Amino acid sequence: MFDSRRLRTFHEVVTTGSFTAAANSLGFTQPAVTQQIRALEREAGVLLFTRAGRRVVLTEAGHALARHSTVILRDMRHAQQQLQALARLRADRVRVCAFPSITATLIPETLAALLAEHPTLRVELHEAEPPESMRRLMAGECDIALSFSYPGAPADLPPEVAEDNLLEDSLVALLPSGHPLTRRRGVRLAALREARWVAGCPRCRAHFLTICAEAGFEPDIVFATDDNLALQSLVAAGVGIAVAPSLVLSFLNHRQVTGRVLEPHVRRRISAHVLREHEHLPAIETVLRGLRSAAAARGGC
Structure with a gap:
């Protein structure tokens, strides 16, 4: 099992092209970066870099680890964001990402009704057009993404996302x-x-x-x-x-x-999207019910 700190240091060396540049980026000393890489090579049992003048070059094993490290670090970042999201949701804090015409209409109507019934609920609003809002949902940067689609548009909903048609x-x-x-x-x-x-x-x-x-x-x-x-x-x-x-x-x-x-x-169809693993959390369910109610008052789906 690789140490995540060493893996991040390795990834930074790969990205910047040198131990010195990686040290500057990470706020480390150059000897500290060298020490981290040497320890990672001992864990891996192979050399990951060779020297080429002042720069370092990946070995074949280094190239293999570089491919995996990008995915591993991205997945670790997403996992951390989702755990933080769960903590917020359990504290009745929900982040909603929506496009402009809905933030000026359905969102205010929804929040007014929700706050009257659930005064401890806190909703943080971010503005983005689809598909950027869906990217933010998948990255753990929001909890509910509101988006729209037109007839004939390709259905590209990820399997881990649930859709609630509103209006x-x-x-x-x-x-x-x-x-x-x-x-x-x-x-x-x-x-x-x-x-x-x-x-x-x-x-x-x-x-x-x-x-x-x-x-x-x-x-x-x-x-x-x-x-x-x-x-x-x-x-x-x-x-x-x-x-x-x-x-x-x-x-x-x-x-x-x-x-x-x-x-x-x-x-056009307006829908709310949430991660399937979050859709039954109380704070998410509360906001979705509020959105459905506001949409129904406008003759929703």
């Missing part, structure tokens, strides 16, 4: 007030083929290009932003029009912007 959210066209199509209840995407467009986040942008192609045109995208408030301001200023989730209508700040449902209806 289906229609897409709307954001138009500047006074636009002729604001007089209609719904807007056909094909009727906007000549418009200039402001596009949203990369995931939404990719889906937008797909539905435009299905409608028979390529949109003229003049600006792109991940910021919902900036998107509204750009539409209000006449820079272009945009497609956005209907949740945005709940915090539409510009009187000069009007939302109209796209026809035919296009929807």
Whole structure:
């Protein structure tokens, strides 16, 4: 069994290319790094490095250990993060990672209800678009990841993650007030083929290009932003029009912007994701119930 501290030192030498650089990175002395590597070689029973001038070169055995050390140290880091997460969850502290339009709508509604019923519960909110939120969940950096998906998108959910479908959210066209199509209840995407467009986040942008192609045109995208408030301001200023989730209508700040449902209806699915080994912990179950209740009030899944 290798000593984890020696394995980390070995990995740092491999990464930096020298004992001296590894010592500077780790805050050790160079002789201390040398001592750690010599002890690891005694544990392994083989030489891991040979000298090449001022640099060190991996032996064949060193290359083999380098491949394994990357995986071992990553798994150890993830294990430590998950154990820390369990400790937080048992203390009623839950970290939620969510995307902007849900943090401005479903999250506040959920937290208001939860805190009234569970005053000791503490929720820490982080903002990230999918798939970054899923990466954070898998890395142990959050406990619940809220994400969205569009019809036809590939299902790439890891087996260790449980999914809870919360809500289906229609897409709307954001138009500047006074636009002729604001007089209609719904807007056909094909009727906007000549418009200039402001596009949203990369995931939404990719889906937008797909539905435009299905409608028979390529949109003229003049600006792109991940910021919902900036998107509204750009539409209000006449820079272009945009497609956005209907949740945005709940915090539409510009009187000069009007939302109209796209026809035919296009929807995205909003889901909560947790690690299967955590989904029945009381703090997780409490927050998930709160999310389901808030989503149901909005006509959720």
